[in-house]
Amino acid sequence: MTMTAETTSFLQVRQRRPRATVGSISSGAVKSRVYVAMAAFVFVYLAIGGRLVLLAQMDEAPSSAWISAQDSVAASRPDLIDRNGEILATDIKTASLYAEPRRILDVDEAVEGLMKVLPELDANVVRRRLDSRAGFVWLKRELSPGQADAVHDLGLPGIGFLSESQRFYPGGPTAGHIVGSVNVDNAGLTGIEKYIDGEWLGDLQDLGFASDRSMEPVQVAMDLRVQHVVRDELMKAMDRYKAIAAVGIVLDVKTGEVVAMSSLPDYDPNNRSQALEQDRLNRATGGVFEMGSVFKTFTTAMALDSGKVGINDSFDATRPIRAGGRTITDFHGKNRILSVPEIFIYSSNIGTAKMMLATGIDKQQEFLGRLGLTSRLQTELPENARPLLPPKWNELAAMTISFGHGISVTPMQTAVAAAALVNGGTLLQPTFLPRSQEEAKELGKQVISPETSRIMRYLFRLNVLRGSGRRSDVPGYTVGGKTGTAEKIENGRYVSDKRRNSFLSAFPMDDPRYVVLTVIDEPKPERSGVGATAGMNAAPMVGAIIRRAAPMLGVMPRFGEGEEPIEISY
Template sequence: MTLAQESTSFLQVRKTRPRPAHGSVSASAVKSRVYLAMAAFAMVYIAIAGRLVVLAQMDEAPSSAWISAQDSVSASRPDLVDRNGEILATDIKTASIYAEPRRVLDVDEAMDGLLRVLPDLDEPTVRRRLESQAGFIWLKREASPQEAEAVHNLGLPGISYLSETQRFYPGGPTAGHIVGSVNIDNQGLTGIEKYIDKSWLSDLREAGFASDKTMEPVRLAVDLRVQHVVRDELAKAMERYRAIAAIGIVLDAKTGEVVAMSSLPDYDPNDRSQALEKDRLNRATGGVFEMGSVFKSFTTAMALDSEQVSINDSFDATRPIRAAGRTISDFHGKNRILSVPEIFIYSSNIGTAKMMLAAGIDRQQEFLSRIGLTSRLNTELPENATPLLPPKWNELAAMTISFGHGISVTPMQTAVAAAAMVNGGVLLPPTFLPRTREEANALGKQVISPDVSRAMRYLFRLNVLSGSGRRSDVPGYTVGGKTGTAEKIENGKYVRNKRRNSFLSAFPMDDPRYVVLTVIDEPKPVPPSKSATAGLNAGPVAGAIIRRAAPMLGVMPRFGEGSEPIEVSY
């Protein structure tokens, strides 16, 4: 067969093949559908595999919220200890119960179990949060070990607990205002706790070096034994004199260390909600008050330091002073000429005002600024109030300020300034942390001459021997001090039957080691007495503190000494 014949035959064969029937599918179309079905199944399997991978990762790597919560509850804080190593604050382990709603299989089942072991949960809120499909939620912070174990035994998917670091204060309220408190995430809110965070602990946390790590304790200058004595005596005083508040401070006159500080009513830092109650504020550093006649100590020192007044001078206190339509008189006036020591021990407003005028109003303002009574005092505690000064420092204001009215300062400022009056004239910034005498000397500022300081020690001691401070004396300790009875202001007027009494003291007066300040707010008379002046309450409380605390501080009594005023040459 020729090539032409073969071609003709092939075309004939092609023509004789039957065509596909209408509606039938070609082989290529069938193949396309098979491939499409295979692709669909592959995509389903890939989706399932992807979901399994995600679930596996959820089991192995918790959410970022969970990790953040774990870091928060495990963050450590250093122990706080007193000057003798006694623990004031430490970390303990508790539990925090949480849920991962995305992993909760049955919300109803979870709610039934949780309410059985944690009946105090808010059911509508918790149910709403469990249905939210969130990554992480807290159910209860600071749970008890029994509660954590009960939740664990429920065996509910997506619900468990973390080991948590919680702050614990073994002494409860004893030093509450000093150590301060922390929030539920162990971050400092008040007191030394906040100071530590602000100084270095927050930075350490941000760098990741504070999680579940043991840190060196932070030692404070506070002596827990003396702190207990101060608080105990203040509590007894509030009960005895039916007072509404009380303050006590023990300050090292040589170093500026705060050995004890208590403000009642106080609070237990283990129950941080108490710190929000307004009556429990730290009055020692966070409140400002007219301190009354204890301010005469500063006016006397100012007048002597000005060299315009000598300790041998006298001033006429026979008649009240009239100024700007106001009358300044004495509480128990002698109605005669008084020497400077008599003005001090009889607490003469008239004599004190005249001493101030002899020195000068400008000098008074400069002197009070020099000893730190016109500006905010800085301490490690964040609770430091700013003094309230008169809007116009005119003659009337200057005269009332001279005897402790018309200017409001914190009790801590008063104690710090008093230390300078008796320690040789050196103003030392206060501190709640340990400080050596060498460090104190480098920080000290000479504000009055040693001779004036010696004269002030003489006057303080004389007032306890012969003046309003007699009930504060402690045999063997040569206590010296000045009383202050300040009427309180209500609706812009002084109220005669409401007083804030104080006693500013130091011991031993031949070489003062410690300043003790006591304040009793609104004391009532103790029958049969009808009076409630500072010499009858704040003074005896200071004496009781000194009697109990002095041996703890290493100051031993010297009997047979101190019956006469210390010598002074001026």
């Protein structure tokens, strides 16, 4: 068939039109898809941006709980140093773990990860805290560096660390009862730590002036070297005599400074939970005990100072004394008339009671009050127990008190009163902070005459040379002292096989510098056939302490001197 030009042209036009129509539809669909994709990306970016803005706002406005926690952990404390500048307590930086529950994305994941690193935590408690809507919660305070690194590596959102000050005690338990301890918030709980909080540090912290800044160290009167010696000798004695507790005190008689004080069992302030254990209490200032025959020192001084008894007087100790339905006897009675020095070195209950009666009951109560033995002793430490006095200060009570029964005082009170008897008669309140002799003279109170003090030094020395204190003697140091063996009370009755022994001493007796007191609770005989009296255990403890500590205190031995008592008319 023959086709004309017009026909051919028409067919070509028909063929082109369908192709153009198909191409037009494909282009529109593509554009629509592009617009949808663009809208989706815009939406996603807007969502991410909104979340970032929200997080940024949360960072800029942390919760009040977080701010409060940050303020509390920033508080620092001054170093504590001994009299020679040795560090007793200092701050170190540590990390504490917290959470912001609102930022936790997966509680289960967070709990699982934390329990792997910190298995000591309670999983239920951690989950409950993370499930809360609180702005800030503590998870664990004072992490070790290893623990902090392990938690950090978990990469958990909403889990963070705050750097805070943790108290560190380089000497551990050596001076725990003096230095004291702090709680998890670095606030003082016991000892000098609590004292400085109450004096000035607490106010600075409340005002925000103690936040993360260095402060001048606080110096205490203790000598860390002597403190170590005292504690070491107490530990040895407890082991040697199978005792349950012990106390040791070294007191400067010219200033009232506590150079050393140890009470065993003690505690390590780096492990603050130990401080709560009842058996680790500070027996030196926080416990009251019947001191036994040590109290005869005060009765003798009272009688001599009253003028009603002289050093040359004698008293009949031939027979026991009956009073108030009770019989007063001597432990190792001589059954004869005894002079005042013999009453002291033989530790006669009968002779001591008769010296008290010659002086007067009212005088006894007044004199013990003058020495601070009937009221609570005030020191920088918060642990100061009140003495236990008899409900009725009648004749029987006065007689038993004269030889150390029926009245309970702290070992520190005993040492302080003894210092006044040997230093010339001046009572000085004890202090755990440095005090000069000039300051002490302004604070001191004359409680006995210098002459009475001189006689007491003579009796102290005589007892070490010829009496129950022989095992305390240290060549060259003219040690003097008085033993005390007190039966313990159980169920209202004295128990003969349980004793609390003590030895109250001073050295050198020609010019005393230090009082040394040791107390040992329930000592057993060192070996079969040997007694367990104070002369056998508490006295040797004093000798060992003086032998080691005296050179550290600058007291040099003088050999060839002190073999005889101090001269006195007798």
